[in-house]
Amino acid sequence: MALDTLQTRQRLVALFERYGSLLTDHQREVVDLYLRSDWSLAEIASHQRTSRAAVHDIIRRSTAALQDYERRLGLLAEAQERRRDVESLEREVMRLRNRMEKLYT
Numbered sequence: 512m513a514l515d516t517l518q519t520r521q522r523l524v525a526l527f528e529r530y531g532s533l534l535t536d537h538q539r540e541v542v543d544l545y546l547r548s549d550w551s552l553a554e555i556a557s558h559q560r561t562s563r564a565a566v567h568d569i570i571r572r573s574t575a576a577l578q579d580y581e582r583r584l585g586l587l588a589e590a591q592e593r594r595r596d597v598e599s600l601e602r603e604v605m606r607l608r609n610r611m612e613k614l615y616t
Contacts (some may be wrong), residue, residue, distance in 0.1 A: 520546065523546055523574055523577065524546050524547065525587055526544055526577040526578065526580070526581055526587060526604075527542055527543070527547075527577060529581070529586050529587050529590075530576075530577050530580040530584075530586075531543070531577075532580065533576070533580055534573055534576065534577070535595070537569070538569060538572075538573040538576075541555055541559065541566060541569045541573065542569075542570060542573045542577075543568060544558070545566075545570050552566045552567055552570075596613075
């Protein structure tokens, strides 16, 4: 998965928020700097006193792990499904309220 598209970044942030605690402290720090703080690989490498390649590898492995957690556990997909169900119920409640209003007016 490419790390440069806005939609991909948003999904990775959501996965990180859901599963970030399952990463190591080091992985969590690097991914947090990359996704939430929008640091470049060079900035993270300088901060971590390592190479850009090492940072890229940590980000690649960490995001793959986050995607694997979602594939196995499905918590993000489940939350999205619940959100769609709630929205559907809210629309149905509004429809019923409108119908009741028409009956009593």
